Structure formats: structure tokens, C-alpha cells
Amino acid sequence: MTDRSAVRSLDDPNVFVEMPATIYDAVPPYPPRTEREAEFYHLRDGEMLINLGPQHPSTHGVLRVVLKIDGEQVVDLDPVLGYLHRGVEKICENGDWHHAISNCDPLEYVASMFSEAMPVMAAEKLLDLRVPRRAEYIRVLCWELNRIASHGLFIGWLALDLGGLTPLLYGFIERDTIIEMLAALTGQRMLFNYLRIGGVNRDLNHDFLSRLADWMSRAAVEIEQEARLLNENEIFLRRTKGLGVLDRDTALRLCMTGPPLRASGVPYDVRRAHPYSVYNELEFDIPTREEGDSYARYMVHLDEIRESIRIIDQVLHEMPDGPIMAKIPRLIRIPPGRAYIALESPRGQYSCYAMSDGSDQPFRLRIHDPSYFNLQAVGALMPGNLIADTMAVMASLDPIMGGIDK
Amino acid sequence: MDTQLKRRLETAFGDRFSAPLRQRADTTEIWIGAGDVTDVMRTLHDDEQFEFEVLSDICGVDTGTEMWVVYHLWSPRSPDWLRVVAAGLPRDDPRVPSVTFLWKGAEWGEREAYDMFGIVFEGNRDLRRIYMPPDYTSFPLRKDFLLPDDAARSPGEGFRHVEQSPPPAEHRRRPVVRRAKLAPGGQVSTVGQLPDQTEEAPE
Numbered sequence: 218m219t220d221r222s223a224v225r226s227l228d229d230p231n232v233f234v235e236m237p238a239t240i241y242d243a244v245p246p247y248p249p250r251t252e253r254e255a256e257f258y259h260l261r262d263g264e265m266l267i268n269l270g271p272q273h274p275s276t277h278g279v280l281r282v283v284l285k286i287d288g289e290q291v292v293d294l295d296p297v298l299g300y301l302h303r304g305v306e307k308i309c310e311n312g313d314w315h316h317a318i319s320n321c322d323p324l325e326y327v328a329s330m331f332s333e334a335m336p337v338m339a340a341e342k343l344l345d346l347r348v349p350r351r352a353e354y355i356r357v358l359c360w361e362l363n364r365i366a367s368h369g370l371f372i373g374w375l376a377l378d379l380g381g382l383t384p385l386l387y388g389f390i391e392r393d394t395i396i397e398m399l400a401a402l403t404g405q406r407m408l409f410n411y412l413r414i415g416g417v418n419r420d421l422n423h424d425f426l427s428r429l430a431d432w433m434s435r436a437a438v439e440i441e442q443e444a445r446l447l448n449e450n451e452i453f454l455r456r457t458k459g460l461g462v463l464d465r466d467t468a469l470r471l472c473m474t475g476p477p478l479r480a481s482g483v484p485y486d487v488r489r490a491h492p493y494s495v496y497n498e499l500e501f502d503i504p505t506r507e508e509g510d511s512y513a514r515y516m517v518h519l520d521e522i523r524e525s526i527r528i529i530d531q532v533l534h535e536m537p538d539g540p541i542m543a544k545i546p547r548l549i550r551i552p553p554g555r556a557y558i559a560l561e562s563p564r565g566q567y568s569c570y571a572m573s574d575g576s577d578q579p580f581r582l583r584i585h586d587p588s589y590f591n592l593q594a595v596g597a598l599m600p601g602n603l604i605a606d607t608m609a610v611m612a613s614l615d616p617i618m619g620g621i622d623k
Numbered sequence: 624m625d626t627q628l629k630r631r632l633e634t635a636f637g638d639r640f641s642a643p644l645r646q647r648a649d650t651t652e653i654w655i656g657a658g659d660v661t662d663v664m665r666t667l668h669d670d671e672q673f674e675f676e677v678l679s680d681i682c683g684v685d686t687g688t689e690m691w692v693v694y695h696l697w698s699p700r701s702p703d704w705l706r707v708v709a710a711g712l713p714r715d716d717p718r719v720p721s722v723t724f725l726w727k728g729a730e731w732g733e734r735e736a737y738d739m740f741g742i743v744f745e746g747n748r749d750l751r752r753i754y755m756p757p758d759y760t761s762f763p764l765r766k767d768f769l770l771p772d773d774a775a776r777s778p779g780e781g782f783r784h785v786e787q788s789p790p791p792a793e794h795r796r797r798p799v800v801r802r803a804k805l806a807p808g809g810q811v812s813t814v815g816q817l818p819d820q821t822e823e824a825p826e
Contacts (some may be wrong), residue, residue, distance in 0.1 A: 231760065245757065247757060247758070250751040250757070251748060251749050251750055251751050252748050252749070253748045253749035254749065254751060298753055298754060299752075299753065299754040299755060299756070302754040302755070304763060306739075306764060307763055307764055307768075310764075342648060345648075467727075469676050469677065469726075470725070470726050470727050470728060471726075471727055471728040472677075472678050472726050472727075472728025472729060472732070473728065474677075485677060485697075490697065490699075491649070491697065491702070491704065554647075555652075555706075556648075556650075557650055557680070557695055557704050557706060559679065559704075566679065568679060568680050568695070570680060570682060570693060570695065572684065581684050581685075583680065583682040583684075583693075585679070585680040585682070589731060589735075590728055590731065590732070593728055593730065593731045594728075597727075622754065623754070
């Protein structure tokens with residue numbers, strides 16, 4: 218029998234707890250569930266726990282981190298997720314394939330052109346569908362624009378977490394130009410809902426192209442200006458160089474992808490490692506660095522912006538004519554099967570494992586989010602650093618909570 | 624399709640496949656039992672003829688009759704994705720060895736699969752819920768966990784989810800949704816199921 222004096226859990230009326238779990242206590246009100254949790258919440262002499270978040274501005278969303286500190290030094294930390302959990306995978310299973318596009322949109326709310334591509338590409342692979350070449354080129358154009366917008370914002374955020382406000386404003390100027398441009402194309406500023414199974418929603422229009430041409434004429438110069446703001450800044454260098462160092466092997470074993478992995482010297486980029494769309498027709502390099510610290514991650518982002526501009530240039534020169542949608546019926550029943558697709562988002566590899574049972578709904582839509590696996594690395598990066606550097610290192614991993622919490 | 628990879632895989636693990644190796648588009652798929660996961664994954668990761676160093680994804684699947692754990696691997700030696708399916712886990716007690724000894728980063732992937740499906744990864748040091756609150760008891764991505772108030776397909780009767788255990792007496796008057804029926808193929812069909820308002824909870 219349950220104890221009547223206990224409190225009924227808010228989350229499950231069948232469960233009675235001594236004290237409901239709150240977000241304010243660093244120490245959880247229940248006995249440790251695992252070996253690791255027992256070890257973490259056991260304090261040695263001089264150690265204490267402090268709670269960071271879930272609504273601290275430097276956590277880039279609602280992430281809560283319990284820090285175990287000794288003086289100013291971080292000994293260990295335990296990220297607590299789930300404050301933004303919506304159950305996107307379950308919702309996708311309960312809607313049809315077209316709903317999945319708009320359901321996946323807000324996962325990566327800074328660059329949603331990537332997250333909405335997942336169900337689209339998975340469905341196309343299950344259907345064995347050939348997307349018209351013009352649609353593929355438009356997709357690549359949108360992806361690379363969105364990548365630049367996201368990377369620009371990353372640089373600003375990183376500087377903001379180190380105490381500098383100006384780069385963030387520059388980042389937002391860049392981002393706003395691109396976002397307005399994409400809004401002219403898609404009709405939305407943030408959650409575009411632009412890709413469709415078999416193509417894209419609308420063809421390129423004059424408004425978009427004139428904004429793009431205007432921006433392309435000065436993009437390269439502006440990026441260099443923005444880079445000059447930080448690259449040789451004494452404070453910035455001191456607070457990023459040699460901090461949060463990850464070597465090649467550790468980064469691979471931590472299942473990291475994207476810029477944090479490439480900053481550790483692994484040239485793994487899905488666009489080259491496993492080409493999708495028309496990336497194998499385009500010429501670009503995969504920037505890598507050997508140092509594996511916060512500064513290397515910043516530099517990789519910067520180099521990727523330059524590569525993206527190069528890709529956009531080629532795409533605009535080689536944009537083919539033709540239809541933007543494959544000929545498929547509006548109501549699709551996807552043949553039974555399993556498909557796995559991956560794409561390179563600004564944060565790393567977004568991938569999707571889709572199962573279809575022949576109905577109009579996905580049977581299972583597994584979404585692999587890069588920020589989720591990259592964030593895991595803070596546990597390996599933090600110990601030994603100062604509390605103030607926690608934010609800087611976390612920002613250099615560029616987590617997006619919308620995708621982490623799904 | 625990488626036929627060389629197929630040959631190498633069949634030579635190395637041919638006797639352990641629980642279903643024949645399949646190749647479609649750019650994916651090679653092998654099926655093994657839960658008991659072989661440790662050995663197979665270690666060989667795939669360490670052996671220089673495979674060198675699958677990137678664990679691209681790890682996830683759980685509930686087919687309605689059994690559970691799977693699906694791994695996707697990438698190697699610089701093959702143009703294909705390799706999908707390793709550990710199939711045939713019983714739904715009432717799915718257990719599979721952890722791969723955290725090869726990829727430390729699989730820890731959170733396994734925590735998520737535990738949280739959503741209740742799959743126990745033996746050897747994972749930190750197997751606790753990651754998204755849902757600690758006092759939560761259900762596994763939301765299982766096929767018998769239905770969403771009756773999903774906005775896409777029902778007017779919404781205002782209750783959150785169907786418990787796996789019968790609700791206590793004071794909650795008895797809530798409508799209960801019938802369990803998902805198994806289609807002949809062994810998969811749960813949830814298409815077109817709406818909450819049955821007349822049915823009372825079982826005693």
C-alpha cells in the first residue's frame with residue numbers, strides 16, 4: 218500500500234513520492250538510481266553542488282546543469298535534460314508524412330531548413346523517388362544560406378558568453394539579412410516549412426534573387442570584417458585557446474559530429490563522407506583543425522562560412538531549369554521498408570531512421586540530433602576548468618535545446 | 624551497394640546472422656541476436672578490415688511484437704551505411720549489452736532508448752531516464768502507449784496518456800483506450816483508432 222501522507226506525483230498519478238522533484242534543488246529528493254548518479258551526488262571534503270539553469274541565459278535554452286565544484290574549479294557535472302521535451306518522434310508517428318515536415322521544423326530552430334529535410338529525405342528514399350535537379354539545387358542553396366546564418370549567430374553567442382556584446386549584434390545583422398531573404402522565398406522567417414516530399418514548395422522569385430545578389434556582392438567582405446573583430450582579440454584568445462581540449466580519438470568515441478569533431482582533426486562531414494543531394498557535383502573543402510580547443514572550433518565555423526559562400530556561388534552559376542516538384546500524388550502511401558538518411562547541419566550530423574508499414578503515417582521516425590550527442594562531451598571537457606569557462610566551452614559546442622530535448 | 628563489404632561481413636559473422644544480410648540503395652543491413660552484440664560490435668570497431676569508427680546512430684524500435692535495437696555505423700573503408708539490428712528482444716523484458724565500452728557517447732543514446740522503450744542496456748553505468756521525470760513509469764514510444772488526444776486525429780478528450788497499470792479507484796471513471804490490435808503482419812496498426820468511450824477500465 219502507498220503511504221497516504223505522501224504526495225501524489227504531478228507526472229504520474231499512480232506514483233506517490235515523499236517530496237515532488239523540483240527544479241531548485243541541486244540534490245534530487247530520491248535515492249540514486251545508478252552507479253554514476255551515486256558517485257556524482259557523493260561529496261568529498263570541500264566539494265559542493267550548484268545548480269546552473271534551467272533558465273540561465275548562457276545555457277542557450279532550458280538546459281539545467283548540476284555542477285560539482287571545489288572552490289572555483291569544476292570537478293564534475295551532470296546535465297539534466299527534458300525541460301523542452303515534446304515527444305516529436307511520437308507526434309510524427311501519429312500524424313502523416315506531410316505533418317512530419319512541420320513537426321520536425323522547430324527541432325533546430327536556428328537552422329530549421331536542416332531538420333525539416335530529415336523526414337522529406339527519408340520518405341524520398343523509401344519511395345525511391347528522384348527529385349528534380351532544380352529542386353536539389355534550390356535545397357542546397359537554402360541549406361548553405363541557413364548554415365551561414367547559423368554560424369554567424371554562433372560566433373556572436375560565443376563572444377557573448379565570453380562577455381563581448383558587439384559580435385552578437387554583427388551576427389544578428391548577418392542573420393537577419395539571410396532570414397529576410399529566405400522569408401521572401403518561403404514565406405516564413407524561422408520555421409520555413411519549405412521542403413516537400415519530392416521537391417520544394419515554391420520556385421525562386423525575383424524578391425529573393427535580388428536580395429541574394431545584393432548580399433552576395435558584400436558577403437565575403439563582411440565575413441572578414443566580422444572575423445577581424447575577434448580573431449586577434451587578446452581577451453578572446455586567452456579565454457578560448459587551450460580550453461576544452463578534445464583529442465581525435467575521444468571525440469570519435471564520444472560520438473561527436475560536425476564542427477567540434479572537425480576541430481579535433483577528423484575530416485568527417487556527411488556532405489563528403491556520404492554524399493547526398495547534389496553535393497558530389499560541387500567543389501568545396503572540409504576545414505579541419507588539429508588543436509581541438511574552443512578556438513579551433515570557432516575557426517572551423519569561420520572557415521565553413523567561407524566554404525558555404527563558395528558553394529552558393531557555384532549553385533547560382535549552375536542552377537538548372539526544370540520542374541521543382543517530382544510528379545507524385547498529394548496523398549502518398551509509402552511502401553513498407555526501412556531507410557536511413559543523414560545530412561550535415563551547422564551543428565553536425567542530423568540523421569533519420571524511418572520505418573514504414575505501408576500506411577500514410579511513419580511507423581517509426583527516429584531523429585538523431587547532433588547537439589544531443591555533442592552536448593554529452595561537456596562531461597569530458599569540464600573537469601579541471603573554472604566555473605566561468607563552463608559557459609565558454611559549452612557555447613563552443615553550440616547546443617540547440619530544441620533539438621536536444623526533441 | 625558495397626558487395627565487398629557484404630563478402631567480408633559474411634566471412635566474419637556468417638554463422639551469427641539471425642536473418643540474411645540485405646542490401647538496398649546505400650545501406651547494408653545485418654541482423655544479429657542480443658547475445659552477439661558485444662562481439663560483433665567490437666570486431667566491427669577494432670578489426671582493420673572493417674574500421675567502423677563512427678557510431679552514427681543508436682535507437683530502439685518497438686514493432687508491436689518485439690523490440691529491436693538498431694545501430695548505424697560509418698567507416699572510411701566503405702561507401703555504405705552499415706545497419707546492425709539486434710532483433711528479437713522480448714517486449715516484457717528487453718535486454719541488450721551496452722556498447723559504451725567502445726563508444727562512450729552511446730551512453731545518452733542508450734539512456735534515451737531506455738527512457739522511451741524501457742530497453743535495458745547491461746553495462747551502461749548511467750542508465751536512468753533522460754527526458755521524462757524520474758518518477759515517470761511509462762515508456763512513451765512503445766506502440767501500446769497511445770495518444771488519444773492527439774490534435775491531428777481526434778477532438779481531444781483531455782487526458783494525457785494511457786497508463787500501463789490500471790488506474791486507482793478515484794480515476795476509475797476516466798475513459799480507457801483499447802490496446803492496439805496486432806495486424807496479421809505482427810505489427811501494431813494504430814490507424815483509425817479512437818478512444819472507446821463506453822469501455823470501462825479492467826478490474
